[in-house]
Amino acid sequence: TELVPELLPRSRRLMLLLNPCGGRGNGMQLCQTHILPMISEADISYNLIQTERQNHARELVQGIRLEEWDGIVVISGDGLLYEVINGLMERPDWEDAIKMPVGILPCGSGNALAGSINYNAGFDQALGSELLLNCILLLCRGTVIPMDLVSVTTCSGIRSFSFLSIAWGFISDVDIESEKYRHMGSARFTVGTMVRVASLRTYRGRLSYLPALDAHRPICRSITLSPNGSLAPFQRSQLHRTVSDFGLCEERNVMYKRSSTNLDTSELPSFETSPSPGSPTAYHTSSFNFDTLSDDTPEPMLSKDIKLPRHHQVNGPKDDVLPPLGKPLPKNYITVEDNFVLVLAIYQTHLGADLFTAPFSSFDDGLIHLFFVKAGISRAALVRLFLAMEKGTHFETECPYLTHVPVRAFRLEPLTRKGILTVDGERVEYGPIQGQIHKGLSNLIAG
Ligand code: ADP
Ligand code: MG
Known part of the structure; x- marks a missing residue:
């Protein structure tokens, strides 16, 4: 033939x-x-x-x-x-x-x-x-697989689509301020983190979110762990996934307990919600003691004439669970008004190649993983959190200032006058910002 x-x-x-x-x-x-x-x-x-x-x-x-x-x-x-x-x-x-x-x-x-x-x-x-x-x-x-996108609206009403994250406070400050260490490659974030920890800032804001409490989602009742209690990365991520499936509620830290034989996740929703604030422990790294530094909150180092990348209006599907910015939110939203060190919405597992921030996330879970760290956390605890994030073990530090909530949509209204907001690591205009997940809207070549 x-x-x-x-x-x-x-x-x-x-x-x-x-x-x-x-x-x-x-x-x-x-x-x-x-x-x-x-x-x-x-x-x-x-x-x-x-x-x-x-x-x-x-x-x-x-x-x-x-x-x-x-x-x-x-x-x-x-x-x-x-x-x-x-x-x-x-x-x-x-x-x-x-x-x-x-x-x-x-x-x-x-x-x-x-x-x-x-x-x-x-x-x-x-x-x-x-x-x-x-x-x-x-x-x-x-191999091509579906990937969620988040529709983001910033204060002037401009809409864009994001595949990675929206950040405010510590993380966006590090991202943008460390641009000057660009020649270092990804090490710029490590240096940036240390600089930012040394003069830790807090930001006042109002954060509202629609929890992803999905009653129809199957809930795994128990997970058997290996007898020696150590978790293989895969098991760990499965465990995180299950924990996040509970759609944990307001102000509750996602925590899980390791047991040598069996972990009964039915206990999870009743986990302690307000652990005693950790006593500040000094953190030493080559004779540098973060906790001896003063705790004032300097103004962000922003020059007046920063050029923001141009952002255009985009089309796309309607945000059906999120009213336009400026319109009140429905009653099923939860609102937290407080002082924050950081707010992060992430929809990928990694925030950087070595930052395993949301181990329970997947490309098309239809979830925004909302993290926030409230003011009051010690520098030492914050550093521990970021160090643990490399391996994705930051929940094990059981930091009472860290909260994770899986949500469908959120709105963040900064009440501190100056600051930095990023979408997928790119700076956007500062002010109220909101986003809603659109499940599997795009396609990703993921092998
Ligand atoms: P990095 O991870 O190093 O920041 P990015 O892909 O995020 O790399 O790119 C950084 C920025 O560079 C983006 O905002 C992009 O729009 C911009 N950019 C793309 N091409 C050029 C170019 N030729 N010159 C300058 N900037 C560019
Ligand atoms: Mg970038």
């Missing part, structure tokens, strides 16, 4: 968008040494385009013919994917456009999505070229 070329499966065509300024600025080099050789080997055809400026990727994807591509892959950090997703949502045919599979090859300083993809695939947590190689392999395998 004759071999008709049209009957052969055609090779996948990917649009590769490379940010030459991402991370340490060595994306092009990594492309030549690692990326292009491997994907050529996998019989993937591609067009490689270098972005020339901010918003270039956003504009490019608005003009493409969807049928010509099997996927759009950013070779950068999370920021460039945020542009791609919003470029797709800005199109009149957004409903089709947002189904275009998107992927990421980590060459930025913030590689949270790559970390989440790596974890989802069952690889050990990795950084740098190890993480990159894992992600190239997964891209070559090419």
Whole structure:
């Protein structure tokens, strides 16, 4: 029989968008040494385009013919994917456009999505070229899975779509203030964290959220742990998942108890809700004692003329459980008004390649994992929390100031005049902000 070329499966065509300024600025080099050789080997055809400026990727994807591509892959950090997703949502045919599979090859300083993809695939947590190689392999395998997006509205009414996080306070301060250490790669966050801990700020705000209390969700009643009490990473994540399935209520810390034989999760909802505030313990790291520092709250170091990235109005599905900003929230929302060290809404497992922040999260669980840390936490406890986050064990520190709630939507109204808000690590206008999850709205190449 004759071999008709049209009957052969055609090779996948990917649009590769490379940010030459991402991370340490060595994306092009990594492309030549690692990326292009491997994907050529996998019989993937591609067009490689270098972005020339901010918003270039956003504009490019608005003009493409969807049928010509099997996927759009950013070779950068999370920021460039945020542009791609919003470029797709800005199109009149957004409903089709947002189904275009998107992927990421980590060459930025913030590689949270790559970390989440790596974890989802069952690889050990990795950084740098190890993480990159894992992600190239997964891209070559090419399995596409649905991924939730969060519709975000900021104070001037501008709407955008986010795949990773919304942050206020400690985390967004570190993210933006550490831009100046960009040459360090992802180590910039470690340095930034130490600087920010040294002069810890608190922010007053009103946080409202719609808990994801889903009565129809199956509840696992008991989990058997290995006899020696140690949890394999997989078991741990299953356990977190189950715990979060309870849709824990207001102000209650997510906690679980390890037992040598059996953990009865039916006990969980009655767990202690207000543990005694931990006595501040001095934390020493190379003779630097955080707790000897004064506890005042300096104004954020913001210059007046910061240029915010341009954000455009996007289309997209209606927010059906979240009224417009400025309109009152329905009665089923819970509101907390307090002083916060940080508020974080995250919908991926990782907040950075080595920050395993929401171990119980998955790409299309339809949940926003809302975290907040209230003022009063000692510097030592905050540092412990972030150190434990590398392994995802921060709930085990049983910090009474940390709360996690799975929600469908939330609204944050900062009451402190100045501050920084980020969406997917990119700075947005400061003021009231809100978001609602849209389950499986996009498609992710996750291998
Ligand atoms: P990183 O993780 O290192 O921050 P990102 O992918 O998040 O990397 O990119 C950072 C920012 O760089 C994004 O806001 C993106 O819009 C912007 N950007 C993209 N291409 C360019 C370019 N050619 N020059 C300058 N900035 C760019
Ligand atoms: Mg970034």
